[in-house]
Amino acid sequence: MAALAIAPVASPFGITSLIAPAQAAEAAATPPGFGDLVSKVKPAVISVRVKIDQDNDKSAMLQQNRMDSDEDTPFDQFSRQFGFRFPGGANGMPRQRHQMITGEGSGFFISADGYAVTNNHVVDHAQSVQVTMDDGTTYTAKVVGTDPKTDLALIKVDGKKDFPFVKFSDQKPRIGDWVVAVGNPFGLGGTVTAGIVSASGRDIGNGPYDDFIQIDAPINKGNSGGPAFDMNGNVIGVNTAIFSPSGGSVGIGFDIPASTAKLVVAQLKDKGAVTRGWLGVQVQPVTSDIADSLGLREARGAIVDNPQDGSPAAKAGIEAGDVITAVNGTPIKDSRDLARTIAGLAPGTSVKLDVFRKGGSKTMTLALGELPNERQAKGNAEEGRGQPGAGTPRLGLSLAPAGDVQGAGQNGVVVTDVDPQGPAAERGIRTGDVILNVGGKAVSNAGEVRSELAQAKSSGKRSVLLQVRSAEATRFVAVPLA
Known part of the structure; x- marks a missing residue:
């Protein structure tokens, strides 16, 4: 980038002549503009508007209470960019029963027959969904399926077969690659911003499958569910969250990777829900101290805290203290990596786990179960106090x-x-x-x-x-x- 170029300086050693070609090559690699790209992809991007009955929807009330609060919670710091508009509440006016909350987000068509992707938190609990295209045409949409664990949703507009659409990229973006975001920030549909891929594999505490792409293209409230494009016009990620001390963009946005979105959307289209493989273990990362105490050469893998009774892991003989180091021969970096790997496999799949136990390694084979919708591993101990022992x-x-x-x-x-x-x-x-x-x-x-x-x-x-x-x-x- 020009801002990073070293300014030529006269030198008796001829350094200027060495730097100039590099600058020329860099200038040639810099795109003259994004106009051609934007004109190709922008028609496929939609603004999404929803209505939620706050009286009949407890979740909407909780969302409203959170938005009315002045507290800055960790969730707010990584807040989803969904601009709810509330009648009353924070301004001191009383809330009325049976009022409708309206919210806005973004999305994009992935097929000519009207399937579109957005975020789950954009359409969650919506009584009605409307989408507006780049030319101003508005349609009613229905929710085909949602996946709260990855915050993705698939919606459908019926009645047409020639919607403009875009495709997911098959290539993982590199850090430093250009990225163009299109969406509906603050209700300003069709807004285009550009930047680069800043990082990958980010965990923002959103869920067990966090694997976000970080971008510095400005995204704000209302960009949720919109696409981020590479220079070929393919979607590399779904805009989902920002880190913002101020509430606006500070150049730290988070996108669900295209690789994740493709798998989830395919299941939502096929059956309206996502099924995931289930191992049935509570795990934690292997720290350097844990690795040293167990005799592991390096701090990697996931250590089993507790296999759940009746789970595939328990039936296969997985024990507390085992360290799962690989799945089907692929090394496991940490507990998040294990969760994503297992969740990406279908229930019933036979898997081979490399396990480190009491100084030795062994391979165990088991068939995965199906991840329940809600399952939380909890300890069943009660705090107790007694006289001090030895x-x-x-x-x-x-x-x-x-x-x-x-x-x-x-x-x-x-x-x-x-x-x-x-x-x-x-x-x-x-x-x-x-x-x-x-x-x-x-x-x-x-x-x-x-x-x-x-x-x-x-x-x-x-x-x-x-x-x-x-x-x-x-x-x-x-x-x-x-």
């Missing part, structure tokens, strides 16, 4: 057998006191947590904990892996050995 100064904990503490169950040892300056406190272990095993060995009293700590230290490990059950979940915690 001290464990290496971790900064006081422990008591779980069986001696009401509500703690029969397995493990209960944390009855925590030294706030100790290594365990630094890793988030709290009073009431139950330590189930240390270094892969089940423990039932403080003496067994001390024994396993001593063995880990004598073997040269810098940290030890604890399986800890709390009120929220069962997890693994790597604690440094003092």
Whole structure:
């Protein structure tokens, strides 16, 4: 880009002559404009307008309450760009029953017979959907299917067979590639902005399958569901969210990749919903401390906190503490990578998992189940307190057998006191947590904990892996050995 070019400087060593050709080549590579591209793709982009009955839709009321609030929540910081307009509320006017919330977003046709893509949060709970084309023509649309997990939706306009449409790109965009966004920011349909691909693989805390493309082409409220194009006029992503301390664009936008959108949209068109493979494990990333405590050469893969009873993983013999390092021979980077990989496979698919267990590797084969619509792995431990047991100064904990503490169950040892300056406190272990095993060995009293700590230290490990059950979940915690 011209802004990055090194200005020619007179030099006795002839540096100017070396820089000038590079600048000329860069100028030649810079497109003279986006006019031809925009004229080709813009007719396929639509503005989407919805109406939601706030009285009959609890979700709409929750959305309204959030939008009326002055609080800046993490969700707001990564807020979806959907411009709801509310009668009353924030301005002090009373809300009336049976009023309709109106909202605007964007979308784009992907077929001549009227199928169009937008965001789930644009059409979620909508009583009516209208789309407006670039020439001002308005049509009524119906929702074919939605996928909240990826925030994608497929809508359909009936009655015509010659809508202009665009295609998804088959190529993954490179960081630094040009990108053109078209959409309906603030109700200004047909707005075109340009920028570059800033990053890929972004996790913004939106869901388990986050894999966003980051772009710096300005997008704002109302751009949600609109396309981002490459220089060939193919869709590389669906505009979905921005990071904005101010509420407007600061050049940090997030797009659902075309590779994800293609798979989801195909299922929505075929059956109106998305089915995903299900392994049935609660997992977490492998940190360097966890890798060291387990004897793994590198911090990669996903460590199993807890296989769910009756799940495909449990039936195949997957155990807590196993590290899943590959699926069908493809290495797994972390827990998000595992979630996306498994979800991308159809229920019933036979998969081979490479598993690291107690210093060795093994391959396990199982058939995936179907991911339920709503499933949350929760710990079933209740916090309990008792008299301090034997001290464990290496971790900064006081422990008591779980069986001696009401509500703690029969397995493990209960944390009855925590030294706030100790290594365990630094890793988030709290009073009431139950330590189930240390270094892969089940423990039932403080003496067994001390024994396993001593063995880990004598073997040269810098940290030890604890399986800890709390009120929220069962997890693994790597604690440094003092």
